Amino acid sequence: MKKWTATSLLVLTTTALAACGSGDDSASTTEEAESLVSDGVLTVGVTGGPHEQLVERVAELAEEQDLDFTIEAEVFTDYVMPNVALAEGDIDLNSFQTEPFFEEMKESRDLDLVRVGDTVTFPMGIYSLDVTDVSELEEGARIGLPSDPTNSGRALALFEEAGLLKVEEGVGLQATVMDIAENENNYEFIELDSAQIARQLNELDAAAINTNFAIEAGFTPAEDAIFIEPKDSPFVNLVASRAENQDDEAIDQFLELYHSEEVKQFIEEEFSGSLIPSW
Template sequence: MKKTLIISLFIIISAILTACGGDKSSSGETDGLLSDGKLVVGVTAGPHEQILEKVKELGEEEGLDIELKVFNDYVMPNVALSEGEIDINSFQTEPFFDQMNEERGLDLIKVADTVTFPMGIYSEKIDDIKDLSDGAKIGLPSDPTNSGRALALFEKAGLIKMKEDAGTDATIKDIEENNNNYEFIELDSAQIARQLGELDAAAINTNFAMEHGFVPNEDSIFIEGQDSPYANLIAVRNESKDEEVVQQFIDLYQSDEVKAFVEEEFQGSVIASW
């Protein structure tokens, strides 16, 4: 009798645990990134966020719950992804991504291209790049990747000549010729647009320029062309790269609907790169 009672209690307890633990498929949960029922995507404020709002809308139509976590800097979205606070991020160029991965020892991986934000040169004092005076103060981003990109843009605009082996991580020390004695001032990328009035001109990333109210194709005095090598990307933790939901997110982002949205909303200031 006692033995029978013990066996009966064991069966009851097992049934309760099974009901509480449940079959993940029956409770609406899945393994991996969607263990909590939603995909958390890190993005920077501005155009990236606008595009992801469209992706989120498309996801809802397919039953994918996407939550956006908006950042105002270029470092934390990768740190948050590495630490598992978010599942995916979409905000950065490949050179910057590679640099962050190497410097911080992150195990992140690129899974797709997104859009290109042509970097532009802006000014509140002149309307033509040729009107820059000798000794003009010119701002550029202080982080190595965007600094090198800005210097390449200055060279393309005819302001300077860089050393032949300068590369994408060039600094102002790699300037070989500066015939007009321009003063180059390195500033935080997110602050340059706000400090433009104190400068004669500055190279500003498109997302920060647009956040400040500029229309890049109209307000810049010089801008990268469509051949810019600085396409942005979607990144995930290496362990997550093969998950089905990652491919679903990529398909949503690289859809005809998102491409049409980018073309209509940004009028060439942001370019679909897939």
Template sequence: MKKWLLASGFVLALSVLAACGSDEADSGETGGLYGDEKLVVGVTAGPHEQILEKVIELGKEEGLNIKPKVFTDYVMPNVALAEKDIDINIFQTEPYFNAFIEDRNLDLVKSFDTVTFPMGIYALEVKDVAELKDGAKIGLPSDPTNSGRALLLFEQAGLIELDPEKGINSTIRDIVKNNGDYEFIELDSAQIARQLEELDAAAINTNFAIEAGFVPSKDAIFIEPKDSPYVNHAAVRTADKDDEAIEKLANIYRSEEVAKFIEETFEGSVIISWD
């Protein structure tokens, strides 16, 4: 009888220990905001991912444990954040963010500004927008925010004129003057660089341009100015906007060490957008 009781007690103790171990493992996978200062940070592949790697390195010195989660599109980072698969994401401009959360009714908010990726016009056969022939096929992103941004870029480059009342909400239908009878083709943002061989030129987001091997500051035939309003920012769930771990991440991200890394790594193609 005593042996049975001892065995039962031993099994119970093992069960308790196993349960505690399971809880610890689970909390390690859920990310930060639970007191363990471990954050799961969502970024898009390319420059955002590279910058985060530097932030992770510095975070370890500050006692902040960061787990990266890399995405290859502009939809899933916000969806994953809303569904609590990640704790914060860093990849998007404010106009895109505002349109996305309104469309999907997501309880997310802006956290802090990060960097600016100037959108550029790229071509394989010409070195200047003035060399584009009449009827040239020109690609641009298909999502509304980046499409409007690209059209404004085309207007700045002298290719078109837009309805002045539309601004960043411009669509192809708002072109009031097409200076070269150009054919504008809307494509998925992530695919444009891969399809550039089939186009005469295209507006490409910097992260995808770099991923395709371009150096935007050198290879773009026309590029947004450095004071572009399309600043990228971090986003969090509204309930977590004042979390201490998020504040610590912001301070590390916006540090002199990260600024120096960005300047040296991207040769002016990624612009620091914090004071």
């Protein structure tokens, strides 16, 4: 597992306490905690690939504007630890996940985190080393999909859109492989860790892969996916912080840079339509 450095960072809070007295006798005190970037660094947890590249571009813009702090990307190799590290105060923000996944993580692990801004949409795609169209998949084909609850339901919705199966009505994104209602071609659906699917594609006939992991594996989603989510996918990625820090000025500055024309242009030039700015 990737090691990451634990750094205790506190939010700037100002609490005015008024002490009431009689006549002219009055006093007030102000308690002031350290800023979120009191050490001069805003650390943002990301997964490797596009999220890392985008935060690095934001960091470059921060240097150009000579802010009072620098921005550093802390790379994680899975989808769980960036939220755990954020909740425990080891990083200041994270930028890697969709809202459905974020909400599920908060509830299942009782994390006091909040959404502070939107970033980009990564359309999930179906990839194969053997066929160029989903219609070419043979009966009994082995098809991989993410094992975590949110991405599993998303992949099943993608498979249904591609005509590979039908899911029980009303289940929505909570669907699991147990909710497959029709599978006429007897496909074998295999749940795997999201970060590992691209590396195991040679053992499968096809698989649903998150765009960041697909790009990391060398695919160009807009060109290499044999089926991909439509442009209006609801799975917008977000920036998260601890609830206590959500009003920190450094977060506003980070988001302002992220939502700049420079970053939008970087997305268009670097990712050729595989990522969609969503702010």
